[in-house]
Amino acid sequence: MKRALHAEWTKMRTVAGPLWLLLGTVATTVALSAAATSIANCTADGCGDDTTKLTLTGVYLGQAPVAILAVLLIGGEYSSGLIRTTLTAVPRRATVLAAKAVTLTVVVAVGGTVAVLGTVLAGRLILPDLDARALSLSNGPTLRAVFGTVLYLILIGLLSLGVATAVRDSATSIGVVLGLLYIVPILSQTISNPKWQRLLEKLAPMSSGLAIQATADLESLPINPWAGLGVTAAWAAAALVLGGLLLRTRDT
Secondary structure: OHHHHHHHHHHHHHOHHHHHHHHHHHHHHHHHHHHHHHOOOOEOOEOOOOHHHHHOOOHHHHHHHHHHHHHHHHHHHHHHOHHHHHHHHOOOHHHHHHHHHHHHHHHHHHHHHHHHHHHHHHHHHHOOHHHHHHHOOOOHHHHHHHHHHHHHHHHHHHHHHHHHHHHOOHHHHHHHHHHHHHHHHHHHHOOOOHHHHHHHHHHOHHHHHHHHHOOOOHHHOOOOHHHHHHHHHHHHHHHHHHHHHHHHHOOO
């Protein structure tokens, strides 16, 4: 395992793509969050019920570079043929996938933390004092939203890695992941039956996972914040298990 981790880390740090995608995550997340907070309709009483969720808006788009990074981590090897070299050097295929997952987790954790803390800092600088104080990390709900959002980005990365391992084509994998993230919530809004709409929101990886960002009016959420993150974790686990099984049973 140690050799596999070293190999994956070497690939990650010697290729420019991952760094640019991580920078894209940070820039997109912070920029969109800053834009959302700057145009918020603030009054003397504040900017709304959930300042923390408003400040973390940028994750909606910031997760896309994370998904692409995770897909390319193994999809790029399939397209270039490097996967044969990787599996020759480390014949245990489960070890290869585990090493990629660990490396991805560490990298996304670092980039996600920078991005999320950047949004909080931007919010504190932009919002009025009343709302800026709500963004203190000493506030339990805010800390949960910030920490949970970083976990959410990690889970989206692992979900994307699992999908790419199963599909073996980068373009198709990116389409599948982004479809799950963005198209499913749009489809839920077209359902006229509130019961089915709420059920779809509970099951979709993005709408359920981002419930972790809510710090106010939790009773109105389709799903509890931690339970919602658990749904996203289940999607990631299922994708990794499927990808791992296919990686072991089929030829490269």
